[in-house]
Amino acid sequence: MAVTPSESASVIEKTKSDPDVEAAVRKWKNKRGSLIMVLHEIQNSRGYVPRDVALYLSRELSVPLASIYEALTFYHYFKLEPPGKAVISVCTGTACYLKGSQAVVDEFSREIDCAVGASTEDRMFHLQCVRCVGCCGLAPVAIVNGKTYGRLTPADVKKIVHEWREHFAVET
Numbered sequence: 001m002a003v004t005p006s007e008s009a010s011v012i013e014k015t016k017s018d019p020d021v022e023a024a025v026r027k028w029k030n031k032r033g034s035l036i037m038v039l040h041e042i043q044n045s046r047g048y049v050p051r052d053v054a055l056y057l058s059r060e061l062s063v064p065l066a067s068i069y070e071a072l073t074f075y076h077y078f079k080l081e082p083p084g085k086a087v088i089s090v091c092t093g094t095a096c097y098l099k100g101s102q103a104v105v106d107e108f109s110r111e112i113d114c115a116v117g118a119s120t121e122d123r124m125f126h127l128q129c130v131r132c133v134g135c136c137g138l139a140p141v142a143i144v145n146g147k148t149y150g151r152l153t154p155a156d157v158k159k160i161v162h163e164w165r166e167h168f169a170v171e172t
C-alpha cells in the first residue's frame with residue numbers, strides 16, 4: 001500500500017498526540033508479537049484500525065505497512081472502517097463485571113436499540129464489550145471514542161448517549 005510523504009508526515013504527527021495509540025506502542029514495543037497485540041488494543045478501543053494508526057505503527061514498530069495490512073486483512077476480527085461514528089466500548093473485565101458492567105451494557109443496548117457487537121441503523125453508534133481497559137479503580141468503565149466514563153450505573157447511560165448525539169449534531 002503506497003504512502004505519500006505528506007500523508008506519512010501529517011498522520012504521524014496527529015497520531016502522536018493520540019494517547020491510547022502511544023500507550024499501546026509503549027507497552028508492546030520490543031516484545032514478541034508486538035504488532036498483533038498493539039492492533040488488538042487499537043481495535044478494542046476504537047472498533048477499527050484507522051489508516052493513520054497503521055502508518056504510525058509502521059514507523060514506530062519498524063514493520064512495513066504492507067505487513068500491517070496483511071495482518072489486518074488476514075484476521076477477520078480487525079476492521080478497517082469505523083463501525084459507527086461513536087464506538088461504545090463497555091469493559092466487562094473482572095473488576096467491571098463485579099461492579100455491575102452487564103447492567104450498563106444492557107442499558108446501552110436498550111437506549112440505542114442495538115445489540116452488542118452491532119451498529120445502529122444510522123451508523124451513529126457501535127456497541128461492544130471489551131476486556132480490562134486498565135482503569136479498574138473506576139469500574140465499571142466505558143470508553144466512547146477514546147473518552148473514559150467511570151463508576152457507571154445504568155442511570156448514566158442516557159446522558160452519555162445524549163452527549164454524543166449532541167456532539168454529532170454540532171459537527172454536521
Ligand code: FES
Pocket residue numbers: 091092093094095096097131132133134135136137139140141
Ligand atoms: S476490569 Fe474494567 S477496567 Fe479493568
